[in-house]
Amino acid sequence: KAGVTQTPRYLIKTRGQQVTLSCSPISGHRSVSWYQQTPGQGLQFLFEYFSETQRNKGNFPGRFSGRQFSNSRSEMNVSTLELGDSALYLCASSLYGPNTGELFFGEGSRLTVL
Amino acid sequence: GNSVTQMEGPVTLSEEAFLTINCTYTATGYPSLFWYVQYPGEGLQLLLKATKADDKGSNKGFEATYRKETTSFHLEKGSVQVSDSAVYFCALAPGSGGSNYKLTFGKGTLLTVNP
Numbered sequence A: 001k002a003g004v005t006q007t008p009r010y011l012i013k014t015r016g017q018q019v020t021l022s023c024s025p026i027s028g029h030r031s032v033s034w035y036q037q038t039p040g041q042g043l044q045f046l047f048e049y050f051s052e053t054q055r056n057k058g059n060f061p062g063r064f065s066g067r068q069f070s071n072s073r074s075e076m077n078v079s080t081l082e083l084g085d086s087a088l089y090l091c092a093s094s095l096y097g098p099n100t101g102e103l104f105f106g107e108g109s110r111l112t113v114l
Numbered sequence B: 001g002n003s004v005t006q007m008e009g010p011v012t013l014s015e016e017a018f019l020t021i022n023c024t025y026t027a028t029g030y031p032s033l034f035w036y037v038q039y040p041g042e043g044l045q046l047l048l049k050a051t052k053a054d055d056k057g058s059n060k061g062f063e064a065t066y067r068k069e070t071t072s073f074h075l076e077k078g079s080v081q082v083s084d085s086a087v088y089f090c091a092l093a094p095g096s097g098g099s100n101y102k103l104t105f106g107k108g109t110l111l112t113v114n115p
Helices: none
Strands: A005-008 A010-013 A018-026 A031-037 A040-048 A051-055 A065-067 A074-078 A088-094 A109-113 B002-004 B009-013 B017-022 B023-026 B032-038 B046-049 B056-059 B060-067 B075-077 B086-093 B109-114
Touching: A005 A088, A031 A074, A040 A065, A040 A074, A040 B032, A051 A065, A074 A088, A109 B075, B002 B086, B009 B017, B023 B032, B023 B086, B032 B056, B032 B060, B046 B060, B075 B109
Parallel strands: A010 A109, B009 B109
Antiparallel strands: A005 A018, A018 A074, A031 A040, A031 A088, A040 A051, A065 A074, A088 A109, B002 B023, B017 B075, B032 B046, B032 B086, B046 B056, B056 B060, B060 B075, B086 B109
């Protein structure tokens, strides 16, 4: 069974640009969560989607947005990039959500903002 | 809200040494507790979990016991190997009665095991 796939794996942007990251969950998983990982802040929750509905959102500015499609694939978008947005963005999927079950993580998309 | 506090690293051990990484939590209700591991260049993967008080999770020689009285979930291994070198994250999920739909992670502990 294929794991969680994130694309692109690496990308470099400049301040002010916008970026879209993609996540394909494990087949049959309907929940997708996104996290930002940085050395200073650790793993910070961005949002969680289940069957195309956002059920929870972390404390990030409105520049960070996401969506989920009917096939459970998810995208997140960051507009007007800032240097501090440089991070590893991790996507995780699960059958019903993170409340009691295991999350399966992708390898992440490493974003560098110059 | 929910929070997880884990031992700051880095932790450096010699092969075959005993490992403890402390983790305490704050939560309402009946959370589930997890340890995830991140090897260099990879995403996180579940190491072990416990869903109710006094449960012991175990995997690959690692163990952790869910202690409600001390709100702790410390990770232990009797004899570490070089291949155990990784970052370890303690995490909390709100449980089936929760509605905030997220795992809350500790800041991670970098473990380096030297031969």
